[in-house]
Amino acid sequence: MLSKTELTEVRLELLCSDDTEQLLEFELENKAWFDTFIPPREQIFYSRQGVLEHIQQFLLDYKCNQLLPLLIKNESRAIIGRLNFTNVDLNKGTAHVGYRIGHQYTSRGVAKLALKKAIAELSKKGIKRLFAYVEVSNIASQKVLFFNGFKKVRIIEEFAQLHGEEIDCIEFTCLINKRQR
Template sequence: MKPVSIRTLRSTDTEALLAFERDNREWFERHIDPRDPAFYSVQGVTEHIATYLADFAAGAWHPFVIEDPEGKIVGRANLKDIDLAEGSAEVGYRIAQSACGQGLATLAVKHLIQQAQVHWRLNRLVAHVYAGNIASAKVLKRCGFLIEQLALHEGIERDYRFGLWIEESHQYATGSKDNS
């Protein structure tokens, strides 16, 4: 895997983010709910970024982009619905189809876990994955998430809720878990 960087989304990312989203629209819509068609424009992405950055400033979201060595966006990752009182948030991520299979989703989720713990002092993360999205389920399991429940949506669509207690998984990963 070539080195990539993960950084907080910036207001100057409009063109690059629009290209990423347009290039991967069909791919993403196979695995997650489709975006409103109005999103796929300079104005739509500009408003999207402004909303995410306002939510970041308010402490409700932390949006990241993943860039390849040339600075092209190849993925996104977010801590969303951050609840500081409960110490929890939801994770979400999407990787360009051309960058799949390179470990970027795992890298993104590990980055979210680290940021949740260090930057936000959270201790609980959740993620929702459609039942047919086996690759995302594997990524979450690889990062220490466990299946908590199965939900049905409007008939036949099902998804799984995964959860992670950060402190426990961090201690386990570092070998410092106290079993007393």
């Protein structure tokens, strides 16, 4: 097993169809881990065709400037996480961020570094404000957001369902050009 030392570098790459096999492997390897924190994907997703269709849909949304789907890779170019900016509105300069990190790469600074790098790139594209929603007990994700200049806005009760239970989430926001280092 890998040690939990912090990574000093991560790579962000736009999702592409060449990633189909590796992404399927990553999602299958981490399915149980992800399912404990976020609503599970449909079973049809967990096939080569399902992942390819997922990628194609995400790339269509990317071409329409509605989504920025990124893969987080290590120095060996292996997928270690995902970082998606959804609800992109270039007119308002806003987007929502979500991420998932493979289980063996948690507590190593991956999300923190990836989000920092992505925010720098988004500011060049005119995005001025980001939003994120985190389940109230997910302290690790809250730390990632705080590190990257996000502030708590409010608690939204019954924001989503997870395993048949309503969950409360914290809404966060970040003004990109006013982030503190």
